[in-house]
Amino acid sequence: MAERHISKVVVLANSSKHDVGRVAARITACLTEMGIDSKVIMLSSSLEDLSIDVPACDLAISLGGDGTVLACAVMLRGRGVPILAVNMGTFGYIAETSVDEIEKVLGEYMDGKTGVLSRMMLDVSVSRKGKEVFSTCSLNDVTVSAVSHARMAKLDLFVDGILAANLRADGMIMATPTGSTAYSLSAGGPIIDASLEAIIINPICPFTMSVRPLVVNRDSEIKLLIPRQNTEMSLTCDGHQMFNLLEGDEISVRQGKDRALFVENPRRRFIEVLRDKLAWAGGFNA
Numbered sequence: 362m363a364e365r366h367i368s369k370v371v372v373l374a375n376s377s378k379h380d381v382g383r384v385a386a387r388i389t390a391c392l393t394e395m396g397i398d399s400k401v402i403m404l405s406s407s408l409e410d411l412s413i414d415v416p417a418c419d420l421a422i423s424l425g426g427d428g429t430v431l432a433c434a435v436m437l438r439g440r441g442v443p444i445l446a447v448n449m450g451t452f453g454y455i456a457e458t459s460v461d462e463i464e465k466v467l468g469e470y471m472d473g474k475t476g477v478l479s480r481m482m483l484d485v486s487v488s489r490k491g492k493e494v495f496s497t498c499s500l501n502d503v504t505v506s507a508v509s510h511a512r513m514a515k516l517d518l519f520v521d522g523i524l525a526a527n528l529r530a531d532g533m534i535m536a537t538p539t540g541s542t543a544y545s546l547s548a549g550g551p552i553i554d555a556s557l558e559a560i561i562i563n564p565i566c567p568f569t570m571s572v573r574p575l576v577v578n579r580d581s582e583i584k585l586l587i588p589r590q591n592t593e594m595s596l597t598c599d600g601h602q603m604f605n606l607l608e609g610d611e612i613s614v615r616q617g618k619d620r621a622l623f624v625e626n627p628r629r630r631f632i633e634v635l636r637d638k639l640a641w642a643g644g645f646n647a
Contacts, residue, residue: 363473364471364472364473365419365470365471365472365473366419367397367419367420367471368397368398368419369397369398369399369400369416369417369418369419369420370392370397370398370399370400370418370419370420370421370422371399371400371401371402371415371416371418371420371421371422372385372388372389372399372400372401372402372421372422372424373402373404373415373421373422373423373424373425373429373432373433373436374401374402374403374404374424374425375404375406375424375425375426375428375429375449376403376404376405376406377405377406377425378424378425378426378449378450379449380449381424381425381449384424384447384449384460384463385401385424387463388422388424388463389401391463391464391467395471400416400418402415404425404429404432406428406429406432408601408602410432410436410601411432411435411436411601411602413436415436415437415440418442419442420442420443420444420445420470420624421433421437421442421443421444421445422444422445422447422463422467423444423445423446423447423456424447424449425447425449425450425456426448426449426450426451426453426456427450427453427454427455427456427543428450428600428601429450429456430444430446430455430456430500431455431499431500431501431599431600431601432599432601433446434482434500434621435497435498435499435500435599435601437621438482438498438617438619438621439618439619441622442622443470443477443622443623443624444621444622444623444624445458445463445466445467445470445623445624446458446623446624447459447460447463448460453638454542454543454634454638455500455539455623457626457629457634458624458626458629462626462628466624466626469627470624474627475624475625475626475627476625477622477623477624477625478555478556478622478623478624478625479620479621479622480500480537480538480539480555480620480621480622480623481537481538481539481558481579481616481617481620481621482498482499482500482537482616482617482619482620482621483498483499483500483502483503483535483537483560483614483615483616483617484496484497484498484614484615484616484617484618485497485498485499485503485535485596485598485612485613485614486612486613487596487604487606487610487611487612487613488610488611488613489607489609489610489611490609495596495604497598497602498598498617498619499537499540499598499599499602499617500537500539500540500599500621501536501537501539501540501543501544501599501600502534502535502536502537502540502543502544502545502598502599503534503535503536503596503597503598503612503614504532504533504534504535504544504565504596504597504598505532505533505585505587505594505595505596505606505612506531506532506533506565506594506595506597507531507532507592507593507594508592508593508594508595509592509593510531512591512592513529513530513531513568513592514528514529514530514531514532514590514592514594515527515528515529515587515588515589515590516528516529516530516532516533516585516586516587516588517585517586517588518533518562518583518584518585519583519584519585519586520562520575520577520581520582520583520584521581521582522582522584525562525575526572528564528567528568528569528572529567529568529569530564530565530566530567530568530572531565531566532564532565533562533563533564533565533585534548534550534561534562534563534564534565535560535561535562535563535583535614536550536560536561536563537560537561538553538554538555538556538557538558538559538561539555539621540561540599541553541555541561542635542638544600545561545563545574548563548565548566549563549574550563550574551574551576552635553576554631555631556631558579558616559576559577559578559579560576560577560578560579560581560583560614560616561574561575561576562574562575562576562577562583563575579616580616581615582613582614582615583613583614583615584611584612584613584614585611585612585614586609586610586611586612587606587607587608587609587610587611587612588608589608590608593605594606594607594610596612
């Protein structure tokens with residue numbers, strides 16, 4: 362691969378992370394030595410972050426945990442800007458570059474020695490009485506659930522226009538392969554290699570035990586209808602956007618028109634991440 366020309370880098374830093382200011386200053390100092398212009402934007406881990414107007418750039422560096430990466434992916438959607446995801450959180454499935462590796466991974470990327478990973482996203486919209494009232498995108502998952510855990514939700518699931526199930530459950534998760542190791546995994550869903558293209562449909566604690574997670578083609582269109590019921594419902598995207606649902610609402614989930622791009626860290630392979638993060642080789646969490 363040829364060397365990459367980078368003239369502007371934006372550092373998106375989670376202000377709640379310990380020592381993030383020092384790390385951001387270290388990165389900008391390194392970029393200045395390389396003759397690269399940079400800007401630091403401090404994030405607040407709130408919905409307001411998603412409305413930030415990120416300036417034009419050739420590369421974004423995310424400083425935080427996986428939640429910070431998820432927000433950055435939405436903020437940069439449609440821009441074609443790769444994200445170097447640095448882990449300053451606890452687990453770090455997506456944010457796979459450590460603080461100590463930043464300069465090395467950055468140098469490898471600029472020298473063309475490492476690639477860019479393209480991850481599918483989901484587009485979601487809500488129609489109410491024939492009119493679209495909400496739309497967004499997500500990198501990990503879209504969740505429709507009952508607001509109160511004391512009552513089950515009723516959901517009608519359609520896949521490509523075909524009725525798949527009339528469900529009673531705590532809710533439903535639609536996840537990407539990237540999101541297969543997040544909320545969906547906790548709800549008993551499968552782990553899917555993040556390089557694959559598919560959508561997981563995972564019911565949360567269904568009343569009927571025969572209902573199990575389903576993996577469908579990336580081109581499938583998933584619809585959820587909210588029938589008459591006695592509990593409040595909400596829609597959540599990547600854990601950072603919530604929309605209150607009403608009876609009769611129709612939720613549509615499909616493969617996103619935009620992709621999330623990530624700078625590859627050649628020292629972190631998918632199976633290695635699973636082995637280490639889930640302690641498959643033995644250890645405290647085994």
